Amino acid sequence: MTEHDLRVSLSGVELDNPVIPASGTFGFGQEFTPYYDINCLGSLSFKGTTAEARFGNPTPRIAECPAGMLNSVGLQNPGVRHVIAGELPALRKIFRKPIIANISGFSVQDYVEAAALLSREEQVAILEINISCPNVRHGGMAFGTSPEAAAEITRAVKKVATRPVYMKLSPNVTDIVAIARACEEAGADGLSLINTLLGMRIDLKRRRPVLANTMGGYSGPGIFPIALRMVWQVTGAVSIPVIGMGGITTAADVIEMMMAGASAVQVGAANLINPTACREIIDALPAEMDRLGIRRLRDIQRVS
Amino acid sequence: MLLTLTECAPLTADVHRWTLAGPNGVTRPGQFVQIALPGLYLRRPISVCDWTENTLTLVFRQVGAGTAKMAALRPGEQVDVLSPLGNGFDPEACGCRPLLAGGGVGLPPLIGLGRALLKKGCQPILAAGFRHAADLFLVDEARSLGLETVVVTEDGSAGEKGLVTDVLDRLSFDSLCACGPLPMLKALHHRVRVPSQFSLEERMGCGFGACMGCSIQTKEGPKRVCADGPVFRGEALDW
Numbered sequence: 001m002t003e004h005d006l007r008v009s010l011s012g013v014e015l016d017n018p019v020i021p022a023s024g025t026f027g028f029g030q031e032f033t034p035y036y037d038i039n040c041l042g043s044l045s046f047k048g049t050t051a052e053a054r055f056g057n058p059t060p061r062i063a064e065c066p067a068g069m070l071n072s073v074g075l076q077n078p079g080v081r082h083v084i085a086g087e088l089p090a091l092r093k094i095f096r097k098p099i100i101a102n103i104s105g106f107s108v109q110d111y112v113e114a115a116a117l118l119s120r121e122e123q124v125a126i127l128e129i130n131i132s133c134p135n136v137r138h139g140g141m142a143f144g145t146s147p148e149a150a151a152e153i154t155r156a157v158k159k160v161a162t163r164p165v166y167m168k169l170s171p172n173v174t175d176i177v178a179i180a181r182a183c184e185e186a187g188a189d190g191l192s193l194i195n196t197l198l199g200m201r202i203d204l205k206r207r208r209p210v211l212a213n214t215m216g217g218y219s220g221p222g223i224f225p226i227a228l229r230m231v232w233q234v235t236g237a238v239s240i241p242v243i244g245m246g247g248i249t250t251a252a253d254v255i256e257m258m259m260a261g262a263s264a265v266q267v268g269a270a271n272l273i274n275p276t277a278c279r280e281i282i283d284a285l286p287a288e289m290d291r292l293g294i295r296r297l298r299d300i301q302r303v304s
Numbered sequence: 305m306l307l308t309l310t311e312c313a314p315l316t317a318d319v320h321r322w323t324l325a326g327p328n329g330v331t332r333p334g335q336f337v338q339i340a341l342p343g344l345y346l347r348r349p350i351s352v353c354d355w356t357e358n359t360l361t362l363v364f365r366q367v368g369a370g371t372a373k374m375a376a377l378r379p380g381e382q383v384d385v386l387s388p389l390g391n392g393f394d395p396e397a398c399g400c401r402p403l404l405a406g407g408g409v410g411l412p413p414l415i416g417l418g419r420a421l422l423k424k425g426c427q428p429i430l431a432a433g434f435r436h437a438a439d440l441f442l443v444d445e446a447r448s449l450g451l452e453t454v455v456v457t458e459d460g461s462a463g464e465k466g467l468v469t470d471v472l473d474r475l476s477f478d479s480l481c482a483c484g485p486l487p488m489l490k491a492l493h494h495r496v497r498v499p500s501q502f503s504l505e506e507r508m509g510c511g512f513g514a515c516m517g518c519s520i521q522t523k524e525g526p527k528r529v530c531a532d533g534p535v536f537r538g539e540a541l542d543w
Contacts, residue, residue, distance in 0.1 A: 024515070031513040031531065047516075055519070055526050060507040062517035064346050064369070071509060076516045076526065220345055272510035273340065273347055275386070 004286040005296040011164035015042035022268035023102035028087040035275040045100035053079035058212040068220020072213035080114040098125030116160040132170030132195035144170040147182035154186035164189035190241040219269040221247040235261025251284035261302040315441035324360040332392030333417035338511040340384035353412035363412040399478030407484025437462035500538030
């Protein structure tokens with residue numbers, strides 16, 4: 001058995017391995033500790049927070065799909081101040097590694113406020129700015145669908161942030177490369193992609209949409225090829241690191257996403273159907289690397 | 305965990321009983337489990353009807369793709385189950401004469417609850433509501449446990465005619481535990497003045513509190529039906 005090197009780096013933040021639970025699928029870690037010691041994770045992107053508390057959308061918020069699911073949670077969270085006062089101290093007790101703070105907003109000021117507050121948190125290593133939530137009006141995705149708006153948020157957050165800023169991009173756009181370039185030019189330190197794809201289901205018996213909010217974000221293995229393609233396109237066009245996500249379920253998916261250009265990956269929906277998904281992926285990586293003749297994971301990044 | 309399906313039997317035209325063998329971790333009546341099914345992405349939440357350390361009884365109505373797959377599984381199959389989930393009913397919060405009110409497929413968790421209450425020395429009374437006589441299930445099981453049982457049907461084809469709420473006046477009880485359709489729970493809440501526990505149903509993603517897919521507003525703030533419930537005190541709910 002050869003020595004396996006799973007370490008990766010994101011803007012100078014060293015991770016033991018590239019596997020990071022994606023925001024919104026892992027809460028603040030507490031729900032997973034009955035299942036495993038989450039310190040095996042590379043990092044953790046916590047449930048997206050906003051300047052003010054939000055309940056989110058009415059239920060049903062969840063729908064079954066082929067190879068995945070829809071959600072229309074709508075950024076339910078207790079607000080950034082409560083996150084800092086309650087959730088982060090509790091997280092610190094169960095997780096010793098650097099964390100990624102996921103931030104959403106409804107105005108430039110919202111993003112700036114939350115970014116400034118979370119920059120002061122010692123455990124927060126990266127700010128992940130969600131400009132791609134498909135489930136809220138007048139915000140979220142609205143900022144992520146135009147290069148100008150994406151650049152404006154990037155610049156505003158960069159002014160107050162004392163941590164690397166990663167912009168989380170939406171796939172629900174004509175040209176994700178143009179948005180990615182705009183973020184890079186505006187000073188983003190990295191990118192996270194992709195968020196969920198806007199989708200919908202109809203309840204045939206009731207003859208109305210399954211989701212109370214009509215539409216929701218599609219995630220799960222069904223979106224993996226789309227995510228992979230977008231990571232490929234974006235990493236071919238920018239020189240900042242990209243965290244790849246979208247349907248990753250196996251160690252082989254992690255390697256494929258890194259071969260597409262990702263510096264690290266996030267695992268989302270898989271956590272919801274299997275609470276030990278991330279641990280199983282991390283445990284399976286060495287054998288998968290052996291099978292493919294890989295010694296250092298970071299060496300495979302971006303095949304030609 | 306992988307459990308072995310040892311029984312899959314129809315109880316009515318659309319209600320089925322599963323018995324699963326293997327350690328399940330269930331500690332309280334009213335907890336639920338999440339079942340992974342081949343070809344479906346999300347697990348399906350099913351309430352625990354009754355349990356021992358090494359057996360789990362689930363009674364479910366076939367309503368959609370998930371429960372249809374469940375009804376078609378044959379004994380001997382290994383089933384991927386996430387268990388136990390949710391808080392369940394608190395037998396300690398019941399008086400010595402609790403009313404257990406169940407409507408249709410809300411009935412199953414009240415069987416395990418009834419057994420736990422009898423064991424504790426309480427004298428629970430079960431009010432079980434159905435549409436027609438042909439829909440009756442678990443009534444014999446309840447009676448054979450020693451549960452005093454009142455059957456109510458909407459058309460009077462079995463037991464008393466009416467709804468579960470119609471028999472409240474002639475029953476004496478000091479606490480209430482209920483599971484069933486939301487209109488039934490609301491009617492019970494507005495009619496009853498004793499300490500109450502209600503088991504709620506909501507479409508779920510993960511079932512263990514991570515996704516916020518099943519959140520409700522309560523008088524005590526937002527709660528997740530899966531992880532903070534599915535059982536809530538009546539006074540905490542925002543009716």
